[in-house]
Amino acid sequence: MNSIDKLSEIFSHFPGIGPRQAKRFVYYLLHRQNGFSKDLVDAVENLKKEIKQCDECLRFFAKNGHAGKLCSTCSDDTRDRSLLMIVPRDIDLEAIEKSGGYKGYYFVLGGALPILEKEPEKRIRIKELKKHLHHKKDLKEIILGMNANAEGENTADFLKAELSSLINKDVAVSILGRGLSTGIELEYADPETLKNAFLHRTK
Amino acid sequence: MNSIDKLSEIFSHFPGIGPRQAKRFVYYLLHRQNGFSKDLVDAVENLKKEIKQCDECLRFFAKNGHAGKLCSTCSDDTRDRSLLMIVPRDIDLEAIEKSGGYKGYYFVLGGALPILEKEPEKRIRIKELKKHLHHKKDLKEIILGMNANAEGENTADFLKAELSSLINKDVAVSILGRGLSTGIELEYADPETLKNAFLHRTK
Amino acid sequence: MNSIDKLSEIFSHFPGIGPRQAKRFVYYLLHRQNGFSKDLVDAVENLKKEIKQCDECLRFFAKNGHAGKLCSTCSDDTRDRSLLMIVPRDIDLEAIEKSGGYKGYYFVLGGALPILEKEPEKRIRIKELKKHLHHKKDLKEIILGMNANAEGENTADFLKAELSSLINKDVAVSILGRGLSTGIELEYADPETLKNAFLHRTK
Amino acid sequence: MNSIDKLSEIFSHFPGIGPRQAKRFVYYLLHRQNGFSKDLVDAVENLKKEIKQCDECLRFFAKNGHAGKLCSTCSDDTRDRSLLMIVPRDIDLEAIEKSGGYKGYYFVLGGALPILEKEPEKRIRIKELKKHLHHKKDLKEIILGMNANAEGENTADFLKAELSSLINKDVAVSILGRGLSTGIELEYADPETLKNAFLHRTK
Numbered sequence: 001m002n003s004i005d006k007l008s009e010i011f012s013h014f015p016g017i018g019p020r021q022a023k024r025f026v027y028y029l030l031h032r033q034n035g036f037s038k039d040l041v042d043a044v045e046n047l048k049k050e051i052k053q054c055d056e057c058l059r060f061f062a063k064n065g066h067a068g069k070l071c072s073t074c075s076d077d078t079r080d081r082s083l084l085m086i087v088p089r090d091i092d093l094e095a096i097e098k099s100g101g102y103k104g105y106y107f108v109l110g111g112a113l114p115i116l117e118k119e120p121e122k123r124i125r126i127k128e129l130k131k132h133l134h135h136k137k138d139l140k141e142i143i144l145g146m147n148a149n150a151e152g153e154n155t156a157d158f159l160k161a162e163l164s165s166l167i168n169k170d171v172a173v174s175i176l177g178r179g180l181s182t183g184i185e186l187e188y189a190d191p192e193t194l195k196n197a198f199l200h201r202t203k
Numbered sequence: 204m205n206s207i208d209k210l211s212e213i214f215s216h217f218p219g220i221g222p223r224q225a226k227r228f229v230y231y232l233l234h235r236q237n238g239f240s241k242d243l244v245d246a247v248e249n250l251k252k253e254i255k256q257c258d259e260c261l262r263f264f265a266k267n268g269h270a271g272k273l274c275s276t277c278s279d280d281t282r283d284r285s286l287l288m289i290v291p292r293d294i295d296l297e298a299i300e301k302s303g304g305y306k307g308y309y310f311v312l313g314g315a316l317p318i319l320e321k322e323p324e325k326r327i328r329i330k331e332l333k334k335h336l337h338h339k340k341d342l343k344e345i346i347l348g349m350n351a352n353a354e355g356e357n358t359a360d361f362l363k364a365e366l367s368s369l370i371n372k373d374v375a376v377s378i379l380g381r382g383l384s385t386g387i388e389l390e391y392a393d394p395e396t397l398k399n400a401f402l403h404r405t406k
Numbered sequence: 407m408n409s410i411d412k413l414s415e416i417f418s419h420f421p422g423i424g425p426r427q428a429k430r431f432v433y434y435l436l437h438r439q440n441g442f443s444k445d446l447v448d449a450v451e452n453l454k455k456e457i458k459q460c461d462e463c464l465r466f467f468a469k470n471g472h473a474g475k476l477c478s479t480c481s482d483d484t485r486d487r488s489l490l491m492i493v494p495r496d497i498d499l500e501a502i503e504k505s506g507g508y509k510g511y512y513f514v515l516g517g518a519l520p521i522l523e524k525e526p527e528k529r530i531r532i533k534e535l536k537k538h539l540h541h542k543k544d545l546k547e548i549i550l551g552m553n554a555n556a557e558g559e560n561t562a563d564f565l566k567a568e569l570s571s572l573i574n575k576d577v578a579v580s581i582l583g584r585g586l587s588t589g590i591e592l593e594y595a596d597p598e599t600l601k602n603a604f605l606h607r608t609k
Numbered sequence: 610m611n612s613i614d615k616l617s618e619i620f621s622h623f624p625g626i627g628p629r630q631a632k633r634f635v636y637y638l639l640h641r642q643n644g645f646s647k648d649l650v651d652a653v654e655n656l657k658k659e660i661k662q663c664d665e666c667l668r669f670f671a672k673n674g675h676a677g678k679l680c681s682t683c684s685d686d687t688r689d690r691s692l693l694m695i696v697p698r699d700i701d702l703e704a705i706e707k708s709g710g711y712k713g714y715y716f717v718l719g720g721a722l723p724i725l726e727k728e729p730e731k732r733i734r735i736k737e738l739k740k741h742l743h744h745k746k747d748l749k750e751i752i753l754g755m756n757a758n759a760e761g762e763n764t765a766d767f768l769k770a771e772l773s774s775l776i777n778k779d780v781a782v783s784i785l786g787r788g789l790s791t792g793i794e795l796e797y798a799d800p801e802t803l804k805n806a807f808l809h810r811t812k
Contacts, residue, residue, distance in 0.1 A: 002671030003659040007652040013645075015633050020593075024624050027699055029656060030669045031719075036622075037657060041650050043616040047638060048646060050612040060639045062611030090636055092389040101398030110640075143404055147390075148383035177403025179382025180351035181396045186295040187350075187426075193384045195304030200380025200403040201346055205468030206456040210449040216442075218430050223796075227421050230496055232453060233466045234516075239419075240454060244447050246413040250435060251443060253409040263436045265408030293433055313437075498795040507804030549810055553796075554789040583809025585788025586757035587802045592701040593756075599790045601710030606786025606809040607752055 004030075056132065057106045058125060059090045073097070073106060080104045082140035086129065086159065088112045088147065096145065104143075107132055112151040113158055120158060129159075133166055141172045148178065207233075259335070260309045261328060262293045276300070276309060283307045285343035289332065289362065291315045291350065299348065307346075310335055315354040316361055323361060332362075336369060344375045351381065410436075462538070463512045464531060465496045479503070479512060486510040488546035492535065492565065494518045494553065502551065510549075513538055518557040519564055526564060535565075539572060547578045554584065613639075665741065666715045667734060668699045682706070682715060689713045691749035695738065695768065697721045697756065705754065713752075716741055721760040722767055729767060738768075742775060750781045757787065 001009070004026050011022035029037050051060050054071035061071035068075060073093075083104025087093050093106050110125045121127055133139075144159055146152035156175055163173060178196035180189065189197070204212070207229050214225035232240050254263050257274035264274035271278060276296075286307025290296050296309050313328045320326055336342075347362055349355030359378055366376060381399035383392065392400070407415070410432050417428035435443050457466050460477035467477035474481060479499075489510025493499050499512050516531045523529055539545075550565055552558030562581055569579060584602035586595065595603070610618070613635050620631035638646050660669050663680035670680035677684060682702075692713025696702050702715050719734045726732055742748075753768055755761030765784055772782060787805035789798065798806070 002673065003652060003655040004669070004671060007649075007656055010645075010649050010652050015637050016630060021625060023700065026656065027669070028624050029653065030660060030699075034657060036619075037653050040616075040619050041653050043612060043619050044638065044646050044650050046612040047616055047635070048643060051639060060613070060636070062613060064611065087389065089390075090639075091632065095389050095392065096397055096401070099394035099397035099401075101394075101401045141406075143401070145389065147388040148385050149388065152388075172406045174404040174406040176400040177380070177382035177405060179380035179384070179399060179403060181381070181384040181387045182351050182393045184384045185350040185352065185355075186290065186298050186348065187292075189298065190385045191302035191304075194299055194302035196382060196403075197379040198299070198302075198304045198346070200382060200399075201377040202380060203344075203375045203377040205470065206449060206452040207466070207468060210446075210453055213442075213446050213449050218434050219427060224422060226497065229453070230466070231421050232450065233457060233496075237454060239416075240450050243413075243416050244450050246409060246416050247435065247443050247447050247450075249409040250413055250432070251440060254436060263410070263433070265410060267408065293436075294429065493795065495796075501795050501798065502803055502807075505800035505803035505807075507800075507807045547812075549807070551795065553794040554791055555794065558794075578812045580810040580812040582806040583786070583788035583811060584790070585786035585805060585809060587788070587790040587793045588757055588799045590790045591756040591758065591761075592696065592704050592754065593698075595704065596791045597708035597710075600705055600708035602788060602809075603785040604705075604708075604710045604752070606788060606805075607783040608786060609750075609781045609783040 057093070057108055058110065058128060059093055059106070059108045081138040083143065084133075084136065084139055084141070085143040085145045087145040088152070088155070092145065092147075109155070112147065112155045114151055115154050117154075124155065126159075126162060130162070130166060133163070139167075139171050141174055142167070144173065144175045146175070148176075260296070260311055261313070261331060262296055262309070262311045284341040286346065287336075287339065287342055287344070288346040288348045290348040291355070291358070295348065295350075312358070315350065316358045317354055318357050320357075327358065329362075329365060333365070333369060336366070342370075342374050344377055345370070347376065347378045349378070351379075463499070463514055464516070464534060465499055465512070465514045487544040489549065490539075490542065490545055490547070491549040491551045493551040494558070494561070498551065498553075510547075515561070518553065519561045520557055521560050523560075530561065532565075532568060536568070536572060539569070545573075545577050547580055548573070550579065550581045552581070554582075666702070666717055667719070667737060668702055668715070668717045690747040692752065693742075693745065693748055693750070694752040694754045696754040697761070697764070701754065701756075713750075718764070721756065721764045723760055724763050726763075733764065735768075735771060739771070739775060742772070748776075748780050750783055751776070753782065753784045755784070757785075 007026045008019065008022040011017055011025045012019050029040070050062055052063050053059070054061055054074055055069040056074040057071060059071055073079070080103050084107060085096065085102060085104060086107045086109055087096065088109050088111055090108055093108055096102050107129055109129065111123050113120055113123055117123055142163065144156045146156045160173055177200055178193055179200050180193065180197045184193070186194065210229045211222065211225040214220055214228045215222050253265055255266050256263055257277055258272040259277035260274060262274055276282070283306050287310060288299065288305060288307060289310045289312055290299065291312050291314055293311055296311055299305050310332055312332065314326050316323055316326055324330055345366065347359045349359045363376055380403055381396055382403050383396065383400045387396070389397065413432045414425065414428040417423055417431045418425045435446070456468055458469050459466055460480050461475040462480035463477060465477055479485070486509045490513060491502065491508060491510060492513045492515055493502065494515050494517055496514055499514055502508050513535055515535065517529050519526055519529055526532055548569065550562045552562045566579055583606055584599055585606050586599065586603045590599070592600065616635045617628065617631040620626055620634045621628050638649070659671050661672055662669055663683050664678040665683040666680060668680055682688070689712050693716060694705065694711060694713060695716045695718055696705065697718050697720055699717055702717055705711050716738055718738065720732050722729050722732055730736055751772065753765045755765045769782055786809055787802055788809050789802065789806045793802070795803065
């Protein structure tokens with residue numbers, strides 16, 4: 001395999017990229033001046049050097065020369081220790097943070113469970129979550145911040161079952177509220193969404 | 204204009220139909236046996252005969268031989284008189300009814316207001332709404348059941364302003380709850396949706 | 407079934423229309439003034455009165471008060487009698503006519519054959535075509551004007567086989583030329599298209 | 610900027626990639642084992658080492674240890690020296706080669722000219738093309754292998770004008786044949802395509 005084909009093959013593993021677009025990427029690199037490929041190589045190499053995984057929430061974060069083992073959120077003492085939100089991936093954590101409404105801590109599950117998944121512990125960080133919960137104190141509520149789709153609901157069901165024996169009665173388990181997402185029209189909303197939109201109406 | 208072009212022109216006014224599909228409709232009618240065109244003509248003619256507009260909520264409903272002036276919802280005495288939901292169109296009323304969560308009455312506004320609309324009373328049944336509210340008794344809450352888009356929000360703002368002088372302090376005005384609609388992923392949800400999904404979380 | 411549901415059901419048979427859009431059509435009619443529904447009914451009723459099928463090419467055409475049994479194309483003596491193009495549907499005949507490049511006669515087949523179709527004579531006017539060819543004189547070439555997709559190719563293969571025994575050796579059977587359609591990029595063209603684009607290059 | 614943002618920024622320059630998908634690429638790299646990132650870096654570095662630009666057609670090709678300055682096509686003496694096809698990009702050359710119908714030589718123009726482009730020589734290799742034609746012998750036909758869109762036609766017009774003074778009368782300039790591309794339906798084809806499909810019909 002020559003290096004055009006080799007690099008195409010690698011790009012074709014990227015999320016959402018097929019063989020044709022992968023090849024376009026390679027030709028794009030060939031057409032750009034050498035500086036661009038060097039920047040790419042440097043950035044990829046720096047990524048593993050500069051980025052580490054937070055010991056608490058397991059998200060990836062930039063070390064920025066600090067020796068700390070915690071990301072900026074987990075090392076922020078002013079946040080609400082009584083709340084822990086479990087989210088599928090780093091990018092979901094970022095979305096919630098940007099929304100500005102949540103001030104508790106997070107745990108990044110690393111994915112979601114497809115229906116009938118036989119080896120959940122290979123898909124999501126369930127073992128790590130249990131260990132994490134073990135040493136959490138002052139916890140009052142765990143929010144299952146899952147996507148509002150079949151995988152998300154399946155993951156929430158799985159987590160509820162796993163957590164039930166683990167956490168004491170004082171810790172509530174909640175799920176994110178259903179309702180009208182921005183852009184949704186009533187006509188196209190499903191009954192579940194509409195029922196909740198009415199229940200959660202605001203005055 | 205021959206009758207192929209004439210009928211194409213009429214179909215091209217149908218919502219979402221362009222000239223090309225309009226013409227396909229005409230050829231479809233030509234290819235079907237005569238019975239189909241006759242069924243279409245009969246159904247269109249029956250529509251105006253059998254369907255009337257409800258005196259209360261202004262939705263269209265089938266008379267079914269009854270002399271009544273109210274649709275099945277408005278003539279149902281067991282519903283909750285303290286709640287009135289204002290929805291843009293008949294089809295939205297149907298969607299809410301199907302969801303099964305709401306047991307109050309409705310008013311069909313007949314549409315929504317685009318931003319900067321100069322003649323709101325031509326777009327929506329605002330005059331009819333005011334008249335309708337005038338004789339409503341026992342009302343405790345008006346729910347603005349608008350779509351979660353710019354037009355819907357604009358219409359809600361307009362209605363709040365119009366209603367403020369009209370209804371007494373005891374009547375609350377609410378909007379449908381925001382949150383995660385079925386199918387939404389956190390990564391693609393906007394901050395408004397995420398903030399409300401957290402606020403309206405359910406245990 | 408009330409007349410809203412009845413008319414929805416009829417519209418849902420229209421090509422490309424699902425139950426939801428069918429219902430939108432009905433509400434559209436209800437919201438329009440009475441004149442619009444009347445225009446629709448009149449146009450549908452006029453369609454069957456004013457439109458007849460051409461005795462020769464079998465397309466539909468407006469009679470316009472004339473007693474003639476032939477459409478404007480088939481009754482045009484100045485066209486090239488040596489050429490006959492077989493097209494799937496009326497709308498394809500119109501497209502070819504608008505392109506202005508063809509000056510022969512047409513036959514509308516009434517559709518195309520899906521692969522493995524067991525009853526071709528129910529799908530396409532093969533019997534009518536044979537009868538039509540029987541009394542055609544001066545014919546030198548039959549052009550199979552099929553769509554460039556699997557159904558079109560299947561129909562062309564079927565017609566070639568059927569026609570072989572029917573027409574004499576002096577009548578050629580041709581297919582429309584392959585090449586780059588307007589808008590096509592080389593990168594996305596298939597080998598068949600590219601090979602023919604090279605073969606049919608023009609100086 | 611931390612290295613997640615830096616690498617996201619680089620990926621967002623890739624053709625067809627927006628900031629959101631660029632970030633997904635970065636998290637994808639973070640989640641994969643170290644081996645994958647190393648493979649990516651190696652492949653990018655090898656690309657510039659192993660790939661060179663052909664001295665003749667200017668496409669990129671793998672050196673494979675050979676010292677040759679020509680790609681496999683340009684160094685193939687058995688091809689037809691009388692034909693030269695000018696294509697926009699490497700990927701178009703590959704598409705034509707795969708189609709198997711063309712056995713002449715190529716020149717990769719490096720792109721196409723948008724309408725009203727003021728500096729054509731910065732967009733396409735027009736200077737290199739002129740130099741290339743200068744030393745071509747036995748040439749009988751130049752095929753302008755452009756995409757069948759506005760940019761492609763604009764580029765063909767530009768090339769015709771530029772070449773007219775350069776090549777002698779014995780060299781013809783041709784364009785790829787128009788016709789029905791695979792998948793096209795007559796109803797949706799434009800007049801230009803249909804006219805040529807008829808002209809280039811095959812018996």
